[in-house]
Amino acid sequence: AAAAPPQRTAVDTHCPYCALQCGMGLRPGGPGAVPEVVEREAFPVNRGALCGKGRTAAAVLDPRLRLTGPLVRRDGELVPAGWDEALDRAAEGLARTRAAHGPDAVGVFGGGGLTNEKAYALGKFARVALSTSQIDYNGRFCMSSAAAAHQRAFGLDRGLPFPLEDVARTGCVILVGSNLAETMPPALRYLRELRENGGKLIVIDPRRTRTAEQADLHLAPRPGTDLALALGMLHLVVAEGRVDEEFVTERTAGWPEARSAAMAHWPELVERITGVPLPAVREAVDMFCGAETGMVLTARGPEQQSKGTDTVGAWINFCLATGRAGRPLSGYGCLTGQGNGQGGREHGQKADQLPGYRKLVDPAARAHVAGVWGVDPESLPGPGRSAYELLDALGGEVRSLLLMGSNPVVSAPRAAHVAERFAALDFLVVADVVLSETAAMADVVLPVTQWAEETGTTTNLEGRVILRRKAVDPPEGVRSDLHVLHGLARRMGREKGFPIDPEEVFEELRRASAGGPADYSGISYRRITEEDGVFWPCPDEGHPGTRRLFLERFATEDGRARFVPVTHRPAAEEPDEEYPVFLTTGRVVAQYQSGAQTRRVAELNAAAPGPFVELHPRLAERIGVAEGEAVAVTSRRGRAVAPARVTRDIRQDTVFMPFHWPGEGRANTLTNPALDPTSRMPEFKVCAVRVEAADGP
Ligand code: SF4
Numbered sequence: 001a002a003a004a005p006p007q008r009t010a011v012d013t014h015c016p017y018c019a020l021q022c023g024m025g026l027r028p029g030g031p032g033a034v035p036e037v038v039e040r041e042a043f044p045v046n047r048g049a050l051c052g053k054g055r056t057a058a059a060v061l062d063p064r065l066r067l068t069g070p071l072v073r074r075d076g077e078l079v080p081a082g083w084d085e086a087l088d089r090a091a092e093g094l095a096r097t098r099a100a101h102g103p104d105a106v107g108v109f110g111g112g113g114l115t116n117e118k119a120y121a122l123g124k125f126a127r128v129a130l131s132t133s134q135i136d137y138n139g140r141f142c143m144s145s146a147a148a149a150h151q152r153a154f155g156l157d158r159g160l161p162f163p164l165e166d167v168a169r170t171g172c173v174i175l176v177g178s179n180l181a182e183t184m185p186p187a188l189r190y191l192r193e194l195r196e197n198g199g200k201l202i203v204i205d206p207r208r209t210r211t212a213e214q215a216d217l218h219l220a221p222r223p224g225t226d227l228a229l230a231l232g233m234l235h236l237v238v239a240e241g242r243v244d245e246e247f248v249t250e251r252t253a254g255w256p257e258a259r260s261a262a263m264a265h266w267p268e269l270v271e272r273i274t275g276v277p278l279p280a281v282r283e284a285v286d287m288f289c290g291a292e293t294g295m296v297l298t299a300r301g302p303e304q305q306s307k308g309t310d311t312v313g314a315w316i317n318f319c320l321a322t323g324r325a326g327r328p329l330s331g332y333g334c335l336t337g338q339g340n341g342q343g344g345r346e347h348g349q350k351a352d353q354l355p356g357y358r359k360l361v362d363p364a365a366r367a368h369v370a371g372v373w374g375v376d377p378e379s380l381p382g383p384g385r386s387a388y389e390l391l392d393a394l395g396g397e398v399r400s401l402l403l404m405g406s407n408p409v410v411s412a413p414r415a416a417h418v419a420e421r422f423a424a425l426d427f428l429v430v431a432d433v434v435l436s437e438t439a440a441m442a443d444v445v446l447p448v449t450q451w452a453e454e455t456g457t458t459t460n461l462e463g464r465v466i467l468r469r470k471a472v473d474p475p476e477g478v479r480s481d482l483h484v485l486h487g488l489a490r491r492m493g494r495e496k497g498f499p500i501d502p503e504e505v506f507e508e509l510r511r512a513s514a515g516g517p518a519d520y521s522g523i524s525y526r527r528i529t530e531e532d533g534v535f536w537p538c539p540d541e542g543h544p545g546t547r548r549l550f551l552e553r554f555a556t557e558d559g560r561a562r563f564v565p566v567t568h569r570p571a572a573e574e575p576d577e578e579y580p581v582f583l584t585t586g587r588v589v590a591q592y593q594s595g596a597q598t599r600r601v602a603e604l605n606a607a608a609p610g611p612f613v614e615l616h617p618r619l620a621e622r623i624g625v626a627e628g629e630a631v632a633v634t635s636r637r638g639r640a641v642a643p644a645r646v647t648r649d650i651r652q653d654t655v656f657m658p659f660h661w662p663g664e665g666r667a668n669t670l671t672n673p674a675l676d677p678t679s680r681m682p683e684f685k686v687c688a689v690r691v692e693a694a695d696g697p
Pocket residue numbers: 015016017018019020021022046049050051052053054055183184185186187
């Protein structure tokens with residue numbers, strides 16, 4: 001790898017964590033010193049602002065907090081090993097399974113935090129070096145419902161079809177199941193500017209979050225009922241003659257069926273299902289339709305449900321019927337979560353997709369990508385299992401696994417069961433920065449470089465492809481994920497096709513994506529540097545990139561957006577006598593995902609030291625717990641214990657737990673892996689639990 005710049009000037013790069021991908025500068029420290037994060041005001045998305053995770057991001061570069069050499073399991077213990085031994089063992093273990101049980105007995109699990117280059121190389125490695133169909137990634141747990149609904153309605157999935165700056169200039173934003181104040185605080189500025197410009201903000205969330213506090217109107221539906229709420233609002237739009245008939249006629253298809261479905265959800269029924277008073281629903285419709293332009297933005301709340309695709313679809317129908325899509329300053333968008341939540345799904349680590357966001361079952365797509373890879377299209381495997389189904393098959397049909405950039409033992413639903421599946425594997429290889437809870441179960445652990453130690457692109461939630469630049473050298477003994485894939489592929493007889501240099505991989509990715517829905521062929525490292533990011537699709541070097549999609553036509557064959565009729569259905573698990581309370585899960589600002597990195601940062605740990613159970617004072621009184629006392633939360637999948645946080649900012653029938661921690665406070669011990677039939681998204685956001693006082697966490 002290239003040496004880091006010798007000077008102490010700050011290198012322009014991006015935060016390693018969430019999908020906002022804030023610009024920052026990183027000034028290398030002296031020998032042995034941790035580098036310093038500095039503001040980078042010129043980057044337009046965050047204009048220098050960072051949350052606590054971004055400000056402390058350099059801490060995780062400290063060699064004392066992470067892995068600095070490979071580990072192999074010997075006599076049941078993970079012990080230090082050299083790279084050659086570790087890679088030999090890893091390659092032999094995977095090859096052994098393949099020889100004994102066939103290629104599909106080897107699985108690959110990736111992550112939405114991997115750079116575009118790594119996601120691309122991992123997908124190629126699975127399909128070319130391992131010949132397995134069994135690859136998926138943790139982004140399936142993040143945005144797959146929104147992606148499926150996007151595809152269905154617009155023919156193309158890009159999280160936001162417009163830049164974030166448009167959010168500040170629209171007339172009204174409905175934010176559904178998104179708590180920006182905790183997930184990406186610098187983005188709050190767009191909502192603040194929206195309101196300063198006279199626009200309105202409606203927040204839909206079962207909790208009165210710090211984001212909801214800033215809204216003009218907050219609706220708090222019962223968990224899992226946002227679909228009914230969207231239908232009820234659409235019903236009112238129709239009943240009050242507020243449909244944009246001209247837009248519907250000229251730009252859409254399928255309205256009669258969607259209209260009928262919405263009309264079956266009359267307002268009083270919706271009030272009963274959601275628990276949101278009818279006057280508040282009317283007020284929301286008045287507010288949204290009273291503005292000239294408007295947006296609906298969703299996040300994990302409506303998406304992480306067993307009906308997530310239809311729930312997002314209901315909000316898209318609402319946008320289409322009101323003419324708030326495919327027009328300036330209007331539209332539906334999804335706020336992705338992980339650092340490369342957008343790019344991570346475009347380049348082939350998803351079970352059903354090839355680079356360029358192509359469908360794996362499309363013969364033309366297979367021929368194109370196989371041509372770039374120099375292999376026979378017939379040799380490419382078909383679609384594999386989705387993320388949870390893949391994890392559920394570990395130790396069964398899938399006997400060995402290569403895991404990169406994910407920690408499913410904490411972050412997957414029904415986590416205790418998932419941990420059992422990992423324990424049942426014949427062989428596990430994990431490439432990670434730290435010894436995560438999942439890495440600790442591996443047979444071979446390969447320590448890899450992280451954000452500031454390597455160069456690579458990510459694609460932020462706007463579809464803006466950006467470049468994280470190398471600013472410091474990694475500790476000795478650490479190699480890049482690309483290096484790992486190169487080493488494994490070579491040991492499997494693939495001398496060529498897996499370069500170590502990220503720019504070389506990106507150049508191949510450009511060719512593989514050419515002509516596909518997510519066309520990167522006009523994007524280069526040079527352009528990204530000069531233009532502070534380039535929006536895809538960008539089909540040639542003279543193309544300016546596409547900041548706003550769908551203004552002329554949608555990406556369907558006939559250019560029309562599709563209404564899809566959807567109807568309310570209950571969550572897979574509703575409260576009953578035995579489990580009478582809803583559980584919903586989410587994030588806190590000081591931790592990220594499974595916490596594998598952020599739990600190691602002292603400042604972040606001090607701010608958010610452990611899990612908690614948020615509950616209403618009435619519920620707390622009923623079960624006899626006070627603030628800080630231990631609460632046991634039990635679902636059909638297991639039991640978690642954490643201190644009570646008593647607040648009136650949550651519904652009386654619901655408790656909330658953040659999911660960043662392992663151990664007895666692990667929220668995902670409780671969550672339900674019921675899957676959305678289209679996106680295969682598990683129902684993280686709603687399940688039924690019993691809460692009671694515990695003896696102590
Ligand atoms: Fe990093 Fe996201 Fe925080 Fe920005 S908002 S500093 S990208 S974690």
